[in-house]
Amino acid sequence: MAQATSLLIIDDDIDLREALAEQLELSGEFSVEQVGTGLDGVKKGSEGRAELILLDVDLPDINGREVCRRLREAGVRSPIVMLTGEDGEKETIGGLEAGATDYVTKPFRFAVLLARIRAHLRNVEQSEEAVFRIGPYQFRPAQKSLTDEKDKRIRLTDKETSILKYLLRARGEAVAREELLAEVWGYNAGVTTHTLETHIYRLRQKIEPGKGHARLLITDGGGYRLQA
Numbered sequence: 001m002a003q004a005t006s007l008l009i010i011d012d013d014i015d016l017r018e019a020l021a022e023q024l025e026l027s028g029e030f031s032v033e034q035v036g037t038g039l040d041g042v043k044k045g046s047e048g049r050a051e052l053i054l055l056d057v058d059l060p061d062i063n064g065r066e067v068c069r070r071l072r073e074a075g076v077r078s079p080i081v082m083l084t085g086e087d088g089e090k091e092t093i094g095g096l097e098a099g100a101t102d103y104v105t106k107p108f109r110f111a112v113l114l115a116r117i118r119a120h121l122r123n124v125e126q127s128e129e130a131v132f133r134i135g136p137y138q139f140r141p142a143q144k145s146l147t148d149e150k151d152k153r154i155r156l157t158d159k160e161t162s163i164l165k166y167l168l169r170a171r172g173e174a175v176a177r178e179e180l181l182a183e184v185w186g187y188n189a190g191v192t193t194h195t196l197e198t199h200i201y202r203l204r205q206k207i208e209p210g211k212g213h214a215r216l217l218i219t220d221g222g223g224y225r226l227q228a
Contacts, residue, residue, distance in 0.1 A: 004031040004171075005121060008050035010041030010067065011083065012060050020054070023110055024117075038062035046074040051124070052117060055100070057084040065098040072099035079120040083108075125169070132168055134226060135216045137207065141165050146207060159184060160203045167217075167226045174220040200224060 007030050011017045014036065021032040033050070035041050038059040045053055045067075053071070057064035068080050079101040086105075096103065101120055104113060124130055132139040137146040137154070144161045146154040156164070162184045167175060177193045185191045204217055218225050 005029055005051050006049050007032045007052050007054065007117075008041070008045055009034045009054045010036075010038070010045070010059070010064070011054070011056035012036045012058075013056070020110075020113075024114075027114070036060075038064065038067040041067050042070045042074070045071045045076055048076065048078075051078055052121060053078055053080045054117075055080055055082050057082055057086065065100075068098040068100050079124060081113075081116065081120065125165075134164065134168070135207070136209075139164060139168075154206050156203075156206070157199075159199050160206075163199060163203060164226070167224060170225065172225060172227070174218075174223045174225040176221075176223040180224065 007024060009017050009020055009032060011034070017034050017036065021034055024030045024032050033044060035044050038061045041055065041059070044050075055064050055068060059067065064082060064084075068082065071080065080099065081102045081104055082100045083104050083106060102116055104116065130141060132141075134146070136149050139146050141161055141164075144156045144158065146156065148154070163180065166180060166183050177196055181191055181193065181196055185195070200217065204214060207216055208214055216227050218227055
């Protein structure tokens with residue numbers, strides 16, 4: 001089963017909050033946590049588990065822009081999408097200056113909000129600073145490297161990096177060999193599945209903890225998947 005993307009909703013409107021959480025989880029892409037106050041949002045958001053945060057501006061204790069500012073000061077780098085009933089340039093500028101990634105005015109269409117969420121998550125994935133967890137490793141696509149728990153760096157080739165990036169996007173689902181070939185090498189008649197299998201073998205030599213035991217990069221259903 002694919003690993004869901006973790007979202008955090010900070011909004012005191014319980015009806016809106018729960019409706020959003022339900023719709024997002026029904027998509028099958030997300031797991032959602034919710035809180036109703038700014039201080040709880042700062043606490044929960046600072047834990048760093050949320051891959052994207054939806055943050056209401058008008059909270060009962062502290063202003064959403066202050067919540068955003070505190071989260072950024074705490075080192076939170078996930079996208080923060082602010083939700084507001086006020087449609088004004090001053091409000092938008094204030095949110096962006098506090099560290100918000102985007103600003104969405106209520107009422108909004110769920111399909112539009114979902115499209116923005118997906119776009120921001122793609123931007124994070126493509127960022128030069130993007131870091132992903134693969135088993136015991138920190139994967140930095142821009143640096144073409146993995147770093148283990150002892151800070152030992154493992155260098156990757158271009159193709160190895162592309163294979164890991166594509167399998168990560170599949171979120172634990174198996175990807176067929178032909179699909180990986182098309183995405184990583186392009187539609188090239190001179191490239192065969194043997195070429196892919198050779199790269200998978202070399203990649204396993206670098207990342208698997210034990211020889212002959214594939215625990216991270218699994219062969220599954222005529223293709224490959226990353227163990228979540």
